[in-house]
Amino acid sequence: MSSEQDSRNDQHREQQQQQQQQHPHHHHQFHPNVIHDASADSAGIIASELAAEDGSLLSSTTLKSHSYGAAEEGSSQDYAIDEPNGGYALPKKQLITVVSSLFMASFLAALDATVVTTLLTIIASELKAVKNISWIATSYLLSSSAFQPIFGKLSDIFGRKFILIGCSLMFGIGCIICATDSLWWLVFGRFITGWGGSGLTAVGTITMSDLIPLRDRGLYQGLANICFGLGAASGGFFGGLIADSLGWKYVFILQVPLAAVVGFALYFNLNLPAGSPGLGAHGQDIRQKLKRVDFLGSFCLISALMMFLTATSLGGRDIAFTSKTFISLSAASFALILAFLYVEAYVSEEPIIPIELLGNRTVLASSLTNWFYTMGIFAIMFYVPVYYTSVLYLSASENGLRLVPNFGGISIGSVGAGYYMKRTGRYYRLTVGAGILAILGAYRVTLLDRHTPVWQQFVMMIPQGMAYSCILTVTLLALIAATPMKYQACTTSIQYTFRSTGSTLGVSAASAIFQTVLAPSLSRKIWDLVKDPEEARKIISKALEDTNYVHEAPKYVREAIRSSYDEGCRGAFYFAFGIIILGVISSLFMREHKLHTSINRD
Template sequence: MSTETNSVAADGKHRLHPSVIEDSSAGEAGVIASELMAEEASLLEAQAASNPTKSYGATEINNQQTDDNGGYALPKGKLYLLISCVYMAVFMSALDGTVVASLLTVIASELNQVGNISWIATSYLVSSAAFQPLFGKLSDIFGRRTILIVCGAFFTVGCLICATESFTLLILGRFIAGCGGSGFTSLGTIVMSDLIPLRDRGVFQGMGNICFGLGYASGGFIGGLVADWLGWRWVFILQVPLILVVTAVIYFFLHLPEGSPGLGVQGEDVHQKLKRVDFLGASLLVAGLISFMIAASLGGRIIPFTSFTFIGLLLLSVAFIAVYTYVELYVSEEPILPLEVLGVRTVLASSFANWFFTMGALAYTFYVPVFLSSVIGLSPTQTGLRLVPNFIGVSGGSLAAGIYMKKTGRYWPISAVLGGVAVLGSLKLLTFSPNSSVFTQYTITVLPGIGYSCMLTTSLLALIASVPMKYQACTTSIQYTFRSTGSTIGVTVASAIFQHILQIKLNTKIHKLVSDKKLAAKIISRALASSLYAQEAPEYVRDAIRDSYQAGCRGAFVLSVATITAGYICLLFMKEYKLHTSINRD
């Protein structure tokens, strides 16, 4: 590790040098984090000495209070109430991302906007990914409670705006709700790190992952049920009282102990805190991510990959991120995301593991159902039943990882084992065929699901443990940004591969069977438009359509294997750090 911890810029201000976070390949677990904390303390002491009137944040949590609570930040009663509300917020954030899945055509038709149907879902996903990196640093300045209440306000206002007669306002409401929802997801994780010792943290994170999975999986079903019963606007209206209850509990009960980084900067008024916000860096980062997410979300479907619009969005995204990187490294005094932490090997490894694993998981999650319905010919109900074991596997993997870490205080061994299980499970996808047994149909996604959920839990704990407490919020935001962009890239690239292979195979096979070019074109067009067409197409082309869909799905599965393997390799580069049994990491 470099002995030079800071440098003095031309303006005389102390700045952290990127090498301060440089990882070392030697040394025992926890040494690097300890060195970082010592270096950070020295820097803060120097700053405090130069300006004794200014508070540079708490550095030591109230030991007596945490000891009285068994190492936790709050008494068990308040703790469980708060964690339950955090889980509810995470559930609703995930649910709102998929709640319109079954309502797209209904909403677009009523508002006469069928041509713009994709924006109903895209607007929420784009804002969720774009604003997620900001919440960690903002909560370090203003405090977790304040920013969570702001997220509750955004989510509430967004849902109310969605109950509108205007398509434009609906898209705006979805965008605003996405800002609040992404804050709940990332800050929910950050707050749990403020409340719960790392040794126990995995169990709570596992249960949080279950809540997120339940919300994500049930969104379409709940949305359709409420819409049939009360109308689609009530899908958004009914979320408001629930989120208001969550926000109220956070307001009244989230009181962290003295010294917690979750309290934000102490001894400064709102104006002084606002001066700490890196508005330039935040604007550049959000602009870059929005450009990228729009290109990734609409590329290949609404915007052709070869179009000027798609290429322009990617170039714009690269330009914004490049300028953002320069600003964060050389201009901003308090970067919105301290890029130097990416010099810690475990931070970088866990972030890229999340990126690649999530790409692969989303690819098979989308195309296993397509395979079951179009190739094997199962009904929607039969397809849905075969996906239930995947949720059980994901829940079990996440909880098992948490329990293992609680009992052993380690995360690397189970990461290595279950990450390998995910790779083997993804390879099994390549053998999936119409002749696969019913047992295989039910269990095809279980192994990769177990490995993926384990990775989510262990990599998060590894990331938090590898840096000082001051950095736990911003590094968590970094990982969630990798995860959200990875999910969009996975779906987009898998869709592009699937559509490309499907079109080539259909053109080749159908033209061999059908001599009439007009009829062949009609069959190909209908087969491309609906994955269920194979069940009603003329008998003599059904096998050709099924074979084409099987080839397209296999292309998506190859992407899953490649990205999950890459994620597993990244996972192995994480180092083992100490998981403390108290919030005070001493």
């Protein structure tokens, strides 16, 4: 930075000190001229000029500054890490141990989300709870998605190590509770496990940003995505294997020692250097830290997400979209979101998610990119297997084999994106390339029909998996690079919020479209074939409830059911294609920011 620029910055600091002396009670007022611009090597004055010119940040009259993490009140929040190890925050051996533990935590959280997929009927039959079977899976997903957004700020206050160990403990306790003979205790245990698992995933991602320079961060995130994907893909397999050999309770019991290993490894090795934002607030006891927690904002956000996710998860399946329950849940979640936005903007001194960050163009664009991509990809991942089963008449094993190559695409996309960013320090062209690949892949899915060659069925999911895993890595780094270091935990929480709601909303919206297309098509075709009204209603009802019914239905109606499923799945595919295009358009508004080669971002 030039001496002239240094002089200008000194003048601005002096003016700021004079303003604080004149208005001691207004020290929370947010002034863009003291924002540290993480994307440049210069300090706040440049950021304030950009904000004034293009509106990439909201005006100073509408924003408030807040103390975050380790820095003291009134400081500039420019973190400086003591003696980084070649740009990293820990020595090599410690770094490998900590990162491996975080990978294991990510694997466990993903595995536990899908481990019950092959166990639901076994557990429900043993506990005599077939009617409430969906809550065994839903309880984990609800708590995991609803609590993820709050962990960023909590880890800024209490420190990453404290939160990660606490989440490991919660995960283990939840798994112990799951080994029960009561359905509702099992549901409660799954809820606790999801709470802990969401913290392990979110804070684990945040912690890697404390440890690893942004230039290398993408490569490590790519590996983390592989661990997460491997856990999600293998959950059903391991669940079935252990249940058959030891019993379903051991599926949960055997996860307890693994969670303990993660907790102990982090306790002894996650020793962040002085100056790291991951250390939490300095010089404050537990009461002072608790006073800083935004309980009101957290309550509004968690409650809103719980109601929204419950409505979208159960809507159209367990509760009708036109029912009072669905409408009430949707209205209440919308009202609570508005309350959350008001609390964060005007009430909370230290908001759980500073909404002013969404005024940053890159933060907003990358968040929407993540949201739309996740909606589209999850819709495809859910309905391509439905098409294979109900239209192509494939068995479960044949269906599963066709999804295996997708994991290869995810691995290549994750690690390839990280390697590209490590070598070039850039990501915008990569974003455009991933967008083109995603659009072409989603379009190919819309052309899926009964005459699609077998080899194409095996590679059908690879482009989307590759593009999506690439985008997950890119959007995370774009979010972190676009904001000052003090906000890296909050921006990571923002990404997880958009991702978790996007996955649920994507599947729910696709399901609604699927049912909307399927129901009238089935009714029209079945009524043309079946003259007995009672028999026709029975066939239609079973076909709407069970995708496998097409194999059991009377032979003379199977083709009608098959063609109706074809139309319904195609409706879901067109939805996914359109929503992915929105994601690609959103990604084009992200700016290219500097990926630093040191933890100190220099």
